Amino acid sequence: MQIANLPLTQAKCPPQKTPGHRRVFFCLLLAMAGLLLGHAPSAYADYLQELKTQAAVRHLDQDPYWWQLLHYEKTWQGVHSTASTKTFFQSSKGADDPGAELTATLTGFFRDFRQSPDQSTQCLFIARYQWLKTQLHFDPVRLPESPCQEFHQWVAAINGHYATVIFASDYINNPSSMFGHTLLRLDTDAQNSAPLLAYTLNFAAQTQESNGLAFAIKGLTGGYPGMYSLLPYYEKVKEYNDLENRDLWEYRLDFNAEEIERMLAHIWEIRQVAFPYYFFKANCSWQLLKLLEVGRPSLNLAAQFPVYAIPADTVRVLTRSPGLVSRIDYRPANGTRLYLRVRRNEDQTNKVALSLTRNPDQAISLAPDTAARALETAYDQLYYLHNQGKTDPTTDKAQMLTLLHRRAKLEVPDQSETPPRPDIDPAHGHATAMIALRLAEYGQTRVSGLDWRPAYHDLMDPAGGYRRGSAIDFLHVSGSYRASDHQWHLDQLTLLDIQSLAPRNLFFPSLSWKLGLDAKDLPISHGIIQPTQSHVYERAYAAAGLTRSLDNADRLLCYGMMETQFVTGTTSGYPTAGLGPLMGVNWIQNAWTWAAEVKTLHYSRQWSEMTEWQMAANFHPDNENSWRIGLESYHGRGGTDHRLQFSWIRYF
C-alpha cells in the first residue's frame, strides 16, 4: 500500500564546508522544518505499524462492533460479510477476513487526502474511523485527520436528534401485506412538530419488475440487491398513506444524540452499498434492527430472528425492550379515513357523495355543512379510486378539480374527522407463532393433538392489532395421536391459506377471496363418508365472493363465495375437482369470536356432493392464549361424520 508522499520529506544537512557547530544547528533547523512541513514516510509507516500492532493485541478485528460495521455474519465456512458491493471493502479479502479488512482500513486512513478530503478513506468510512479512533486513541499529529466537510454538512442538514421506527401496515384486501414494512425516521425535535420534513431511511430491494413469479422467487432467494435510500417523510407518507392506503404507526425510540450520530456515520458508509435482499431473513426489518444495534450496541435484537424476520415481530421486540419505545403515534391511511367518513355520514350525505363522483357539477340542495361533507367524501372517493387505477383517466382529474373548487367556495371548516387510534397497535397484537394442544373426538375415536404454526393470524385469533377479516396461515402442522390405532397421524398440513374478507359497500367495492394449498385428513374413502377409514388428501382451493359488515364496527361479518377445489390422493388414484357455494359468519364480541361456515361442493367422479360445516368459538383471556372449541361436520354419500375439538392455543 502506498503511503503518502509529501514534499520536503527529507531534512538534508548542509555540505561539509560549514563549521561543525553551525552544521549541527542547521541540521536541527532543517529537521524541524521537515517536521513542520511534512512527515517522513517512514514516520507514517512507523505509526501505522504501531496502530496495527495495538489492534492485533486487542483483537479489535474480533470485536462485535467491528463485525457490526462490516456486516459480518458467521457462516459454516467461517465468516462472511452480507455486503456485496466491492468498494465497501478496503482489502480484496475484506468480505471474509475481518483482520485483513481492519489492517487495510487503518492503512487507508494514512492516505494523502489533501486533493479530495471528502473522498478519503477516513471520510467514506467515517464510522470505522470514529470507532477506531476511540479504541486506539489516534494521535492527530502522526495521523492527520480529514475535515470530512461533506459528511458534517449532510449530518447538519438531516438535523436528526431522535429516532422513530415507522411501521407500514397492510393494504386493504391484501393479507400478504400484513407482514408489513419498517423504516427509520430521524426526527428533529422531541415534540415532533414537523414530522413531514424529517428524513426517513428505507431499505428496499432494487427491482425492475413489480410483479409476477420472477419477482416473488427473486425476492425469496436474494436475487435482488437491497439498498438504503433517504427520503423526506412526506414522500413515504404519500406512498404508504395516500397511494397504497396503508396505515402508518410511529414508534419513537429513546435513542440519545450520540447513538443517533453513530447510526448516521454508519449510514454514510453504507449509502451506496448493496446487500442481497431476502424476503424472509435479510429484509428491511432485519437490516433496520442491525442498524439500531450500531447506534446502541447493547441491544440484541437481530439475533432474535435467526431464520426469518417478520416486520411486525421486529417492532414487537422493540416494544418489549424496557423503556426503548417512548411513544406510539398513529397515522391512518386515506382509505381508513374514507371508511370512517362513509360510516359516520348520514345516508343522504353518502347518496349525494356517490352521485357527485359520477357527476361533480350536479346541483346539491343541502345545508352548507352537509354539502361540504358530501363534496369532501366525493373527492376522497374519487382520489381513492384514482390511485387504484379505477377511474377514467381522461375525465377523473377534471372531476376531482370541480369538486375541490366547489368545496373551496363553501365557508365551512374541514368536515373530516381523524379516525380514532385503535386500542391495540400492531406490535401489541398476539405473537405470530402458535403452538396448541388439542383434545378431540373423531367419530368414535379420542385423539390428542398438537399444532404448530410459525405465522401468522387466522380469523379466530384475537383480532387486536390485525386487520379485520384478513388471515394468513402458513406452514401450519396439525398432528394427533389416536386411541383407535395408538398411532400418530397427520391431521393437516397447511402450506398456505390466505383469506381476505373485505367488507363491501358502495364506496369500497372490494371482492373477498380465499386461496390455499394443504394436505388434510378427511373421513372419506372411495368418495363415501367413512369415519374409520380417513386418510390424507392434498388440496388446492380458491374462492371469491362478497362480505358484508352487519354492524358499524365490522364486528359482525357475513360472507358468501364460490369455491373451487382440486383434490388429489383419492383412493381411486384419480384427482377430483369440486365447485360450489360457501357461506359464513364471523362475529367478534369482546374476548369471544364466534364463527360458522357451510359449503357444498359438487365434485367430479366418485365424490359427488359433499357438504362441510364448520363452527367454532374462541375465547382469549389475553393476547398470549386462546381457548377454542370447534366442530367440523362432513355430509356426503354414506352418511355423516363429526369432529369435535377443543384446543389450548399459545402465541409466542
Next chain:
Amino acid sequence: MKKLPFAVALLGGLLSGMASADSDTGCGLGTMIWAGQSGVIPKILAVTTNGTSGNQTFGITTGTLGCSPNGVVTSKAKLGMFTGSNLDRLAKEMSVGQGETLNTLADLMQIPATEKSHFFALSKTHYDQIFSSDNRSAGQVLGALQGVMRADSELAAYAG
C-alpha cells in the same frame, strides 16, 4: 427512443412554446397534480420485497437529481420539492382551509404562526386562481400562490 413523425414533433414544439411562461420545472416543480406514482399497484406477490423499481440512487428518484445530493434536499430546492411531492394533498387541504401538509408548507415559506390562519383563509378564497386547471404543474401552482400572497399586505413579505 422512438422517432416521431416530423409533423408531430413540430406540433409538439409549437405547443410547448405556447405553454405557460413558467419554464422552471426543476426540483419537483414540474410535477403534475394527481400524477400518482408508477409501479405501486398492490398485488399479492408484489409484497415480497417492498421493492422500488428502477435505478434509485440514495436520494430521491429521477427528475430531482441534484436537488437532493445524498438524499438531503438542498434548502433552495426545499419549497419546490415539497410542493411537487405534495400537490395532491395541498389541493385538498387548501380547499378546506386546513391540514398538516398546508401547515408544513406555511412553515417552509416561513410564515409565522400568527399569520397562518390568514394564509389558510387567503389561499382558500383564491383557490380558483391557484388551482386554475387540472393541468397544472407544481411550479405554476406555487407561482400563483405567491402571486396571491404578494397582493396581500400581510403575507407579501413571505411570497419569496
